[in-house]
Amino acid sequence: MEEVRESSAWVARNSSHVTIDSSGIEKVVEKMKESIPKVEWDYEGIHYFDNGPLTLQYLFVLDALNFCFWPDKDLNYDHLAKGLKDALLDDNSAFDADRLQKYTGPQLRELLKWPRPLPLEEERVGFELERSFAGKASNLVESCGKSAVKLVALITRHFPGFRDHSVYKGHQVFLYKRAQIFAADLWGAFKGQGYGEFNDIGSITMFADYIVPAVLQQLGVLKYSSTLANAIQASSEIGAGTEEEVELRACTIYAVEKMRELLSKKSGKQVLSVELDLWLWSVGVQCPSLQHHRTLSIYY
């Protein structure tokens, strides 16, 4: 994921609204270095898992839909993960490719047993797995030869909804949140074995969502300009692709990379960005008062 690392670093160097406080990073790392908090994948017990290819189909559908829950204050990621799991337990052909192509927004809502329209509902239907992968997420994964980098490249090439990128001060910035989280979900679900074995899992960066930036700000790692801090505090919407939005996400990626480097150095152990991400995210979702930025986006 060199393009994600490099383009995020460029944003961090040229940033106008968000800064990374290296003393904040030092402090967090100092506290963590003795015992790096290990968060189990599926610690909430909300995901479908059967050790086979249907799990891949489930995770692919999950991460195709893993974005923008906040406009409905009662909706969150757990509803999606658990709703899709229950749908599959009810009917194990619910995610066959021919059916995936035909779901309408209201049908998806019904599948998840959600009583209201989902945010950006029509953006959540009609992706195509059939054409290139005979309808199976397992074919997609098997063709990557245990490389997470290849998997992300393949997904972003074939599925426009996963092409999470922006133009920032004239530069292309690649963030690839959902494509990377799919690789990480496989790795986590299969515990690094079988379908979850990747020789390059260390290449994956954190997944730039709207929870982790808010956690890093609380920890004193990210600092916002007063205008940006006020906008977040007031729950004002921050436009997709604006400087502020790209900086929030890219500086989060860069800051987690810096944390990982320092932590690996101080603890003498190889730390992965995905492990740091899962820990930071789990801290964030357990903090109901967390004020996060609000951007309507299909990417995260």
Ligand SMILES: Nc1nc2c(c(CN[C@H]3C=C[C@H](O)[C@@H]3O)cn2[C@@H]2O[C@H](COP(=O)(O)O)[C@@H](O)[C@H]2O)c(=O)[nH]1
């Ligand atoms: N950086 C990062 N962002 C993540 C996740 C996950 C779920 N990962 C699962 C995988 C294994 C574990 O067992 C987790 O359950 C969701 N999100 C993002 O959070 C936001 C939703 O927030 P809220 O509305 O409060 O639920 C939304 O942007 C969503 O895309 C993660 O791991 N890392």
